[in-house]
Amino acid sequence: MTFAGFLGLALQTIKAPRDVARLLLSARLSSEALWTAFALVVVLNTLVFSATIALMPQDGFGLLGNPVAFMVVQAAALAGAVIAIASIGRAMGGKADLAQVAVLLIWLQSLRVLAQAALMIIGIASQPLAAGLALGVSVLGIWLSMNFIDEAHELGSLFKSAGVLILALMALAVGLSLLLSLLGVVPQGMNGYV
Known part of the structure; x- marks a missing residue:
């Protein structure tokens, strides 16, 4: 895919998220392609995050600054x-398997990389503008996620897909907090009270 094709599909995702979800699901990518795309979006997210920290140093990242x-x-x-x-999603009557969910989330993460890079550039000129746009991007990301979940699981309801998303985020928060505690990360300022 060319960069112009990537941008075109990104814009189409905003305009017609369900159509793009169906297109991505119909691609039926191999597990090798999914793992490669997974690794690529993780590395690109890390590069953009690291560049943002380098260009606009901030405190409070602790270990995650590494x-x-x-x-x-x-x-x-x-x-x-x-x-x-x-x-x-499957517990709530959905039909998507891991590979189907993976292709959609990897695509959303690639859009996140694009958005973070744009916000980094905007943030150099105006941090308040970048912060406002970041809020808008977050809301758009939730909307896109709900549509993608609904399309993948064939739930037939954005309300149900919102439920899947909320429950998944809660499970993810618990899992990540366990991972971070295993890595020795504690909230700053809290270790004196524990």
Whole structure:
């Protein structure tokens, strides 16, 4: 896929998320292609995040300021999201398997890389503008996720897909907090009270 094709499909995702979800699902990518795409979006997310920290240094990242640690957490979060959305969706009557959920979430993560890169560039000129746009991107990401989940699981209801997304995020939060605690990450300022 060319960069122009990528941008075209990204814009189409915003305009018609269900059509793009059906297109991605019909591709029936091999597990090798999925693993390669998974690794690529994790690495690209890490590069953009690291570049953002380098260009606009901020405190509070702790261990996650380390690119390798960030990459591990990013990979765990994406894998956990795939498993949670596939499992919870099926428990709620959905039909998608891990590969189907994976292709959709990997695509959403690739869009996230694009959005983060754009926000990084905008943030250099105006951090308040970038913060406002980041909120809009987050809302758009939730909307796209709900449509993708509904299309993959064939739930027939954005309300049900919102339920799947909320439950998956809760499961992911618990899983990531366990992972971070195993890595020795504690919220800053809290260790004096524990």
